[in-house]
Amino acid sequence: MTDTRNAEIISGFRPQMLKFARLQLQDDSGAEDAVQEAIEAALGGIDRFAGRSALKTWIFTILRHKIIDALRERGRTVQVSSLERDESELDEAFDALFKENAHWSPQSRPKPWGDPEEALQQRQFWHVFETCLEILPARTARVFMMREFLGFETDEICTTLALTTSNCNVILHRARAGLRQCLNQGWFAGEAQPC
Amino acid sequence: MLSCKHTTHLLSEALDRPLSRRERFALRFHLLFCRGCRAFQGQMDFLRKASRSFIHWRDAGDQ
Structure with a gap:
């Protein structure tokens, strides 16, 4: 009986899991697979979980590992070509924050975020936050999420995606x-800025 | 002295690798005099914190 209840709880997480996996894999069927595998793995060891939130943390941990596996597998086939335009647009926007001498121009100097x-x-x-991630160029977002959500070391990201260290940085x-x-x-733009 | 742009790169790399003593010194010196880069540094730390909270937010999101 408990099993059925847990299975129901897990299937309730499904939409969020899918969204999380899609964000990182940028591929619907890959995301479906990762979520499905994570759910199956979770159902296998479900007896040990009492609380709902412990269960959720656990299942997202499994999902994270499934995503890592998928990314590793895919490493060699990553396509870099068409994304370069978006990346250079982002670089230009960043460069525009600086004067010729590479110091902040006065109107774009960062101010603390309240x-x-x-x-x-x-x-x-x-x-x-999610929207900001979604509008990053795909490869840029992927590297960021591998580092910050999945906890890869930079070396491993470079190897997996066949990038040089400086490229990764x-x-x-x-x-x-x-x-x-x-x-x-x-x-943060709407906030009052302290001097 | 480091430029602000170079400083933003070091601040980012500091999240991924230990900086050399020389880099740390140059960075500290620059930050001492540059409010903009100090703000940028705080924002980098915040981004890391936010990313680490991302899944926990999802925990709370459906309750």
């Missing part, structure tokens, strides 16, 4: 600068 911790408590913030910087800029405009 109380960012508070943002983490707000559902609306996370929608903005450039991509991570591009992702962070792009997210910063997007959150700045999409969420």
Whole structure:
């Protein structure tokens, strides 16, 4: 009886799991597979889980590993070509924040984000965060998510995606600068800026 | 002295690898005098924190 209930709870997580997997794999059928495998693996060891939130953390951990496996497998076949245009647009937007001498131009110098911790408590913030991730160029977003969501070391990302270390660093910087800029405009811009 | 643009690269890399002593020194010196880069640094730390909270937010999201 408990099993049925747990199975129901798990299938309730399905939409969120799919969204999470799609965001990272950028591929619907790959995401479906990862979620399906994670659910099956979770059902296998379900007896040990009492609380709903423990169950959820656990199943997302399994899903994370499935996504990592899928990304590793795919490493060699990653296509880099058509994305380069988007990436250079993002770089140009970043370069535009600086003067000729590579120091901040006065109107775009970063200002502290009031109380960012508070943002983490707000559902609306996370929608903005997700949108900002979605509009990053695909490869940029993938490298960022491998590093920050899945906890890959940079070396491993480079190897998996056949990138040089400096290439990896450039991509991570591009992702962070792009997210910063997007959150700045999409969420923090309305805040009063302390001097 | 580091440029601000170069500083943003070091601030990002500091999240992925230990900086050399020389890099740390140059970075600290630049940050001492540059409010913009200090703000950028805080925002990089925030991005990491937000990314790590992403799944936990999903925990709360459906309750």
